[in-house]
Amino acid sequence: MSQDRKVPSPFGSAQTSDGANASSLALQLLASSPWSAALLYPDGRIRAINSTALELFGSVQDANLEGRDMSSLWPSDSAEIIESAIERASKGMRVVETAYRPSGKGVPRWIEVTLSPIRNDDGTLAWVMCNLRDATQLTTMQHSLSVSEKRFRALADNIAQLAWMADAQGYIFWYNKRWFDYTGMTLPDMEGWGWKNVHHPDHIDRVMRKWESNLESGQVWEDTFPLRAANGSYRWFLSRAMPIRDAADNIELWCGTNTDITEQRLATQRLRQKARLIELSHEAIFSWDLTGAIISWNRGCQELYGYSQREAIGRVSHELLRSEHCVPLPEMLEILKSEGVWSGEILHYAKDGTKVLVDSRHELLGVGGRHIVLESNRDISERRKGDEIRNMLVAELNHRVKNTLAIVQSIAGQTARTSTSIEQFVGSFRGRLHSLSNAHNVLTDAHWYGADLRNLLVSELAVTLGSTENITIEGENVFLSPQSALQFTLVLHELASNALKYGALSCPSGRVEISWKRTGPKGEVLNFVWREMGGPKVSSPTRRGFGTLLIERSGGLPHMKTDLRFNQSGVECLIEANLDDDAISEPVMFNPIRKEAPLEVHARPETPSSVGDSQRILLIVDDPLVVLELQQTLIDAGFKPVGPATTVESVLEAIARGGADAAIVDVAFLGSSTSKVIQRLEADGVPFILLTRDGAGVEESAQGRTFRRGARISLLLDTLSELLA
Numbered sequence: 001m002s003q004d005r006k007v008p009s010p011f012g013s014a015q016t017s018d019g020a021n022a023s024s025l026a027l028q029l030l031a032s033s034p035w036s037a038a039l040l041y042p043d044g045r046i047r048a049i050n051s052t053a054l055e056l057f058g059s060v061q062d063a064n065l066e067g068r069d070m071s072s073l074w075p076s077d078s079a080e081i082i083e084s085a086i087e088r089a090s091k092g093m094r095v096v097e098t099a100y101r102p103s104g105k106g107v108p109r110w111i112e113v114t115l116s117p118i119r120n121d122d123g124t125l126a127w128v129m130c131n132l133r134d135a136t137q138l139t140t141m142q143h144s145l146s147v148s149e150k151r152f153r154a155l156a157d158n159i160a161q162l163a164w165m166a167d168a169q170g171y172i173f174w175y176n177k178r179w180f181d182y183t184g185m186t187l188p189d190m191e192g193w194g195w196k197n198v199h200h201p202d203h204i205d206r207v208m209r210k211w212e213s214n215l216e217s218g219q220v221w222e223d224t225f226p227l228r229a230a231n232g233s234y235r236w237f238l239s240r241a242m243p244i245r246d247a248a249d250n251i252e253l254w255c256g257t258n259t260d261i262t263e264q265r266l267a268t269q270r271l272r273q274k275a276r277l278i279e280l281s282h283e284a285i286f287s288w289d290l291t292g293a294i295i296s297w298n299r300g301c302q303e304l305y306g307y308s309q310r311e312a313i314g315r316v317s318h319e320l321l322r323s324e325h326c327v328p329l330p331e332m333l334e335i336l337k338s339e340g341v342w343s344g345e346i347l348h349y350a351k352d353g354t355k356v357l358v359d360s361r362h363e364l365l366g367v368g369g370r371h372i373v374l375e376s377n378r379d380i381s382e383r384r385k386g387d388e389i390r391n392m393l394v395a396e397l398n399h400r401v402k403n404t405l406a407i408v409q410s411i412a413g414q415t416a417r418t419s420t421s422i423e424q425f426v427g428s429f430r431g432r433l434h435s436l437s438n439a440h441n442v443l444t445d446a447h448w449y450g451a452d453l454r455n456l457l458v459s460e461l462a463v464t465l466g467s468t469e470n471i472t473i474e475g476e477n478v479f480l481s482p483q484s485a486l487q488f489t490l491v492l493h494e495l496a497s498n499a500l501k502y503g504a505l506s507c508p509s510g511r512v513e514i515s516w517k518r519t520g521p522k523g524e525v526l527n528f529v530w531r532e533m534g535g536p537k538v539s540s541p542t543r544r545g546f547g548t549l550l551i552e553r554s555g556g557l558p559h560m561k562t563d564l565r566f567n568q569s570g571v572e573c574l575i576e577a578n579l580d581d582d583a584i585s586e587p588v589m590f591n592p593i594r595k596e597a598p599l600e601v602h603a604r605p606e607t608p609s610s611v612g613d614s615q616r617i618l619l620i621v622d623d624p625l626v627v628l629e630l631q632q633t634l635i636d637a638g639f640k641p642v643g644p645a646t647t648v649e650s651v652l653e654a655i656a657r658g659g660a661d662a663a664i665v666d667v668a669f670l671g672s673s674t675s676k677v678i679q680r681l682e683a684d685g686v687p688f689i690l691l692t693r694d695g696a697g698v699e700e701s702a703q704g705r706t707f708r709r710g711a712r713i714s715l716l717l718d719t720l721s722e723l724l725a
Contacts, residue, residue: 036052037050039130040070040129042125046065058105096112098113108136113130114131115129160259162176168251170212172193203225203226211223223239240257241254284303286312295313297313346360357380358377461492470510471513474514475516476516478518484577527574530571538569560578616662617664620677639720648673655684663687678690689716692709
């Protein structure tokens with residue numbers, strides 16, 4: 001029989017037994033424990049583990065774990081935590097750790113592990129007791145609390161207001177970051193009643209009395225006062241504090257905010273000052289909100305429009321006065337919102353129906369969180385009538401003189417270019433001048449409002465041909481604008497001259513049929529046909545003369561298309577013109593910020609094959625004679641003319657395509673859109689020449705030059721070569 005030997009007891013006391021009895025005793029003790037537990041060797045291997053712990057690990061089927069490392073029961077990330085905890089416990093420390101360990105079915109779970117060292121009687125480490133507890137719910141709650149705290153802090157520190165919290169007695173224990181940023185203080189400076197240090201001394205006593213009164217009554221607190229900023233200046237704030245109560249209706253704490261109202265306060269003061277001045281003014285001044293509802297109505301409004309304050313206040317101003325703005329009302333409101341002011345002319349109707357044209361100014365003001373429009377109007381009805389008459393006469397005279405001289409200059413240049421002798425030049429030039437003069441006579445008879453197409457045609461043919469026996473004319477009444485009438489006259493003169501020299505009217509049997517009609521949904525399109533027959537056999541000319549080029553180039557102008565056909569039976573010319581812009585419209589009201597409407601005709605780029613790889617010059621011109629002269633001049637000088645481009649869109653599109661090495665721009669044609677085109681040319685690095693009437697009015701730049709129309713053409717070519725060098 002073997003001799004008894006001492007073995008260390010799992011619970012720290014020595015006893016006489018063999019190893020089997022000790023293991024059995026340990027297992028019995030662990031099995032009887034209501035908690036999940038395991039007995040570990042000092043190196044972390046499992047000596048015994050109870051069924052409750054096995055269920056926690058989800059390893060009920062694999063109960064024989066004796067000798068395995070405890071860390072092997074955990075995922076790799078958690079195993080490192082367990083190994084570190086066992087290492088510290090083996091050194092005699094009591095260790096508590098929480099590690100992630102999913103259940104057997106993969107459900108997320110966190111387990112709290114408590115390791116307690118167990119020593120022998122002699123103080124040496126015998127075992128490590130491992131207690132396990134499911135900490136999933138606690139860990140989840142702690143995580144949620146942490147996330148909630150971060151979200152609250154992010155919200156509180158980033159709102160526009162200064163925020164704070166106080167206990168039931170008014171002791172402030174928390175401020176948001178905005179408060180510290182504005183005041184430049186810290187929590188120790190502000191805690192409790194330290195906030196009084198940033199209040200204005202003239203207001204602090206009043207604020208304290210009201211705050212203490214609300215603390216006692218428990219009512220919502222609200223007040224306005226100035227607070228000192230970190231730089232020493234004061235700004236006004238609207239402050240509110242709300243009591244937070246528990247289930248028994250007792251106040252637990254106060255939540256407060258301070259909102260900066262300095263700008264609104266100043267605006268209100270300005271508005272009050274203006275209100276006094278407005279009421280005493282004889283100008284019509286009133287205010288309305290963005291819905292149009294009238295808020296104030298001064299004495300000047302009553303005198304101008306005839307409505308009393310009682311009749312006007314509360315009504316929508318645009319409806320009461322039947323306003324007609326120079327821009328659509330929504331567009332005007334958008335300008336007002338974006339820029340804060342708007343000015344222009346508005347047509348109003350007084351109470352008795354009288355039309356009142358006013359010079360109006362609108363200013364958008366912010367008052368107490370609302371947007372108010374202050375509108376002031378000055379009656380300019382009589383002044384405008386006189387201005388319109390004077391300006392119309394001066395502008396019309398100036399335009400017609402310059403336009404006529406430009407046309408004469410272009411006719412002379414192109415006639416000289418296509419003439420082979422002085423006699424031929426004199427004859428052709430005289431005929432074209434007579435044609436132009438005849439058109440002016442027809443327009444003068446109609447006071448330059450326009451010309452009837454039939455009268456214009458009969459008059460022009462009589463001057464050019466002398467006799468119209470072989471000509472038939474058929475068409476309805478069509479009225480052309482002055483510009484279109486001059487354009488038609490030049491084309492008709494060339495058609496008649498060519499027919500008399502080379503076409504159907506050069507022999508007795510020949511005749512010409514002229515017809516036109518209006519088409520389109522509203523009759524806005526004119527279809528004009530010139531058809532020759534009975535004359536000599538026709539073939540396409542090998543050389544384009546002035547007349548042919550003029551007719552063909554006219555098709556590239558705004559609202560006109562031409563098609564010149566050299567049929568064997570006779571020449572045929574088809575002209576399609578848009579009459580929309582020929583209608584005489586009512587005068588428009590002045591609007592200093594009106595956007596220019598772009599033209600709608602697209603450019604027809606021309607790239608003569610004979611030029612090859614020459615530098616391309618974009619022509620931004622609408623006069624057919626000027627276009628002819630420029631194109632021929634550029635071709636003769638070795639350049640490649642492109643265009644003409646006759647709309648803002650076509651110009652910008654041509655520049656964007658990179659289809660031009662330089663550009664020639666007619667300032668009179670583009671008008672107020674010239675600056676937009678110049679900006680685009682400069683942005684794309686395209687040099688340009690600006691054609692002006694007098695060579696002034698437009699500033700030159702590094703890549704732009706001005707050129708006066710009528711100056712020597714050699715100077716234009718020299719300037720162009722200099723820009724392209």
